[in-house]
Amino acid sequence: MIRLVFSPDWFFNIDSLFEFFSLIVTVLISLQAFRTWKFTGEKKYRIVGLSFASISLSLLFKALTNVTVYNSQTVERTIGRFIVTYHTSYQIYLFIVVLIVLYRLFFLLGIWGFFNIVYQSKDRHQLWVTGILLVTIATFLETETLFMFHIIAAVILGFIVKYYLSICTTRKDRCMKKMAMAFSLLLLSQISYIFTSLSAEMYVVAEAFQLLGFIFLLVQYYKTVSKK
Template identity: 30%
Template sequence: MVQVIYSPKWFYGGDIIIDLVSIFVLLSIALFSLRSYKIRKNRNYIYLAVSFIVLAGSFLFRILTNFTVYYNILETRDLGFVNLTYQTIKASDALFIVGFFVYRLLNLLGLYMLYSIYNKQPKSNIFLIVYLIFVSTTFNKLTYHVFHLTSFTLLALITRQYFKNYSKNRKKVTKFIGYSFGVVASSEIFFELVTVTTRFYVVAEIVQLIGYTLLLGAFFMVLRYGREKDKD
């Protein structure tokens, strides 16, 4: 049986709740991006919306996968004078493998789409990158670490790009978006440390949610700034 659980027992199900909130946040960012496109008519906002929708889809698959892992069977047997209640965790190998593969694939594709918005790639490079992303999500002993290392690299590049943009336009919201992506990137470091203690998994989930929530606030600022500019 393939069963990979990085969460401490007391946090079982907690990550599912956090991921549900993350999906709401990511879809909200996508909605704000679409509204910003209507105001500014910049196609980059369309690409942003699609990227965040893909990321939200990846979290949905992670939730479905975690359900197969945390599927609890509560059974009470009457043994005369003792009621024995026990809890087991079972996972479906096929659902686990497919679910995590799709989650990782969509997550990396979403991050790459965000990166490529400001770093246009030739078609030959795009096919190569997609192939490398596909390879890095295949199931093997190193997949977990390769996935989070790749995610960290893409997020670090996105963060760097926003700070480069800030050095040119000096807009506070651009810097705020850069810091937000930096927080999300730092969560990948904690995910890498779960082999030390599973408590880092909890920290990583919370930090990741904080980062995406900050992003939601940043895009709300962009939308509000656009409306105020139109009034002027």
């Protein structure tokens, strides 16, 4: 059995709202990337679009997981703060597990795709093969190795942060500082998720970091569409 609830009671469904906001941000970025691809014909923008679309899907699955878990749980809320869904029906349990797997799979594929683009690897074919292998392992081994998913996501995000920081130092670009900040916050959220087993409040911290990360990305997106 996988532990399904990490959130404190008072935070139930608020996290789904956070997810929904982040989903809108990633959909907007994805659409802009596809628009750029259509205009320039450059394949890398299609990959950026697909990567953010993949993150959008993952956030949708996460929100669906939360809603399903919290609603199937209301009957058993007296059990305590860290409810394990032993009392929900097996079908619901399986459904939730599928949603969790889909969330992890699409999130890792999304950030892996973006990682590939920012590093502009020459040996892209090999990177994709190893990446997909890594994502598959991280997604399906989670039942055995707790938090493997968050560790791998943190590593990939760490490389993306490193890329933006390197541009900041060479070009002194303020835009890249904000991008570095956005991905640093997403990295911090993944690190915080690792410690949710120690304290339910860490889940709130992780969600807050994630929300802030996506707010920074929204600011960057706004610059694209603003008339200035």
